[in-house]
Amino acid sequence: xxxxxxxxxxxxxxxxxxxxxxxxxxxxxxxxxxxxxxxxxxxxxxxxxxxxxxxxxxxxxxxxxxxxxxxxxxxxxxxxxxxxxxxxxxxxxxxxxxxxxxxxxxxxxxxxxxxxxxxxxxxxxxxxxxx
Amino acid sequence: xxxxxxxxxxxxxxxxxxxxxxxxxxxxxxxxxxxxxxxxxxxxxxxxxxxxxxxxxxxxxxxxxxxxxxxxxxxxxxxxxxxxxxxxxxxxxxxxxxxxxxxxxxxxxxxxxxxxxx
Numbered sequence: 001x002x003x004x005x006x007x008x009x010x011x012x013x014x015x016x017x018x019x020x021x022x023x024x025x026x027x028x029x030x031x032x033x034x035x036x037x038x039x040x041x042x043x044x045x046x047x048x049x050x051x052x053x054x055x056x057x058x059x060x061x062x063x064x065x066x067x068x069x070x071x072x073x074x075x076x077x078x079x080x081x082x083x084x085x086x087x088x089x090x091x092x093x094x095x096x097x098x099x100x101x102x103x104x105x106x107x108x109x110x111x112x113x114x115x116x117x118x119x120x121x122x123x124x125x126x127x128x129x130x131x
Numbered sequence: 132x133x134x135x136x137x138x139x140x141x142x143x144x145x146x147x148x149x150x151x152x153x154x155x156x157x158x159x160x161x162x163x164x165x166x167x168x169x170x171x172x173x174x175x176x177x178x179x180x181x182x183x184x185x186x187x188x189x190x191x192x193x194x195x196x197x198x199x200x201x202x203x204x205x206x207x208x209x210x211x212x213x214x215x216x217x218x219x220x221x222x223x224x225x226x227x228x229x230x231x232x233x234x235x236x237x238x239x240x241x242x243x244x245x246x247x248x249x
Contacts, residue, residue: 072220072222073180104185
């Protein structure tokens with residue numbers, strides 16, 4: 001068994017596709033129209049055959065209250081691995097991304113949390129190398 | 132009003148009210164987890180519950196549930212030691228030190244000579 005797909009609920013799939021590709025830098029993998037919505041997945045440029053991220057519509061009535069409660073308490077919907085949180089923070093701030101938590105050293109990891117403009121908070125995390 | 136004077140035992144109304152507020156401050160800072168929360172908010176203002184929980188776990192080894200930390204935040208807010216504000220859709224927390232001033236005023240720091248510190 002393998003984990004090949006994970007996902008985030010987004011309030012606008014086309015806006016999300018732009019944010020996750022043009023701003024974050026992921027690559028579009030699938031964009032299959034399914035009536036009102038589409039099956040849209042993106043992958044990392046660093047691992048194009050790796051786990052796909054599904055940009056899933058938040059149309060189910062349970063989703064928005066759920067995501068709102070998470071966002072109120074600052075809880076991210078998912079987390080992406082980066083080599084250097086400080087450098088990513090600088091790159092994304094220059095592109096206009098709003099961070100609710102700047103790079104924070106938590107001992108074994110450095111994390112930061114930003115708003116994906118489609119309803120979610122997203123964490124980026126850098127594991128410190130053991131030296 | 133009469134009841135107020137009975138309870139306060141000679142304190143003026145204003146001082147009795149200040150004293151009641153202080154009881155909460157003493158209770159609020161009596162708990163080590165709540166002191167750790169204030170330490171972290173002094174280090175960085177404007178944190179979400181998620182960030183505070185991460186800092187308590189990773190830096191202080193405090194593995195309280197989010198609900199427990201939220202209750203600690205309620206006690207600190209009731210004592211006036213933190214303020215909250217919404218930023219976008221998130222709720223952020225700030226340290227508010229002014230209630231601690233009343234403690235320093237009640238027991239002013241004395242030098243060896245018995246005078247208050249300059």
